[in-house]
Amino acid sequence: MCHHRGAGMAQLKSLEPQLIGGVFRSSAPVGIRLAMRLLRRLPRSRREAPRLLIRLLYWPLTAKTKILLISLVSSVTLLVLAAAGGALGPSAGADRRWALDYVFSDDTELSGVSLSLLQDLAGLIVLAVVFVTPIFLCQQVQAIADFVPMNECNGGVARLLPEQIRRHDTLVRRTNGWFRWLGGRGVSAAIAVAMAIGTSLLYRFVDDHGLMETWNPTPLPDSVWRDEVYAGWWANWHSHPEMAVALCAAGTYAFYFLVKQLAMGVVFTGYLYRSSVIGFGVTPNLKFDSDGFQGLRPLRRFMLWTYGSALAHMIGLLVLFMVWLPAAPWMVFIVLGVMLVDMLVIVYPSSIGYHFALKVKKDHVVSLYASLPSDEREAAIAQVWANPVLPVTTRKAVTGIGLYLLAPAVPALFPVLFQHL
Secondary structure: OOOOOOOOOOOOOOHHHHHHHHHHOOOOOHHHHHHHHHHHOOOOHOOOOHHHHHHHHOOOOOHHHHHHHHHHHHHHHHHHHHHHHHOOOOOOOOOEHHHHHHHOOOOOOOOEEEEOOOOOOOHHHHHHHHHHHHHHHHHHHHHHHHHHHHHHOOOHHOOOHHHHHHHHHHHHHHHHHHHHHHHHHHHHHHHHHHHHHHHHHHHHHHHHHHOOOOOOOOOOOHHHHHHHHOOOEOOOOOOHHHHHHHHHHHHHHHHHHHHHHHHHHHHHHHHHHHHHHHHOOOOOOOOOOOOOOOHHHHHHHHHHHHHHHHHHHHHHHHHHHHHHOOOOHHHHHHHHHHHHHHHHHHHHHHHHHHHHHHHHHHHHHHHHHHHOHHHHHHHHHHHHOOOOOOOHHHHHHHHHHHHHHHHHHHHHHHHHHHHHO
């Protein structure tokens, strides 16, 4: 419930990040009118069951439901393909040992390597990141859509002059224009094609250089070990081409949404910067705590999903570079590149929001100092500063960022550490 929006108060235009893709918009029932016309032809006594069936079939799907269904169907399809092709688990009686069995065993005599889907722990982690990436994006889309109404309800619009409101609405229209451009068919198709090509090239690299070179526990050359691992891999193009195609499709799917996520983050960051210059930004509700976070629960949800997304992507990236691909110091630059983009859409927006919310609190403290008697002033001001400026505690944020900054050292140090084990 909005406690600051008066009857005559102007309502700000809201952001529409769902324009970045049709999957993020709630689906309107298609063909329901025809179904209802056919239903009316039935006798009244027989309409109840068909009516319930129509309601079930034509229930409008939310963006989150559609994403979950796509991920579920894709996961099941991948498992079915793996089972049908004999790549789901180790074959009975096969003269091959699990790849990690060589790594953690004293018997390193190479007799054949097995790396089925359920044995490939790195692959399972990568696939998990693949299928949760659109879910992270879906949650971020909803949180960004709630940003303007959240701050408006917290009193942010009361601080604006008519000219500032006009400038903000113009900014929102431009921002929504960028969202609409990002969700256009041509741009979406170009992103999909580019990601398909990139995924194919990455798979080609694996096809040419094998797997798990860094994890070679045998006295044989690394080239022999990685080729043996690839020969027993569940997505080997030569023995399981359908799984190789499925893996490339899954990679394209994940990278497509990742690019949209990063582009949306850049657009939203630009909006945050410009709106804060106008005078509208993260505004905590200092008069009525409606949700336990001074009216900033949608912002908290956005920050948590964004931090979780960055962590998931970093885990997937490190697993890819440390297990599947040969870990090497030069990979630090790739990890750093991804981190810089993530920092642009995570740390910088958080800094903008923090400083604006801090200014709102300072202004409120000044008003309390001027309006309250001295015997009530100290307690009221202490209550203002008792809550964190942003709805995510600084200690947790700093800890997470610190661990995140240490991530680039892992690909560089891991080969050295493994050789000394």
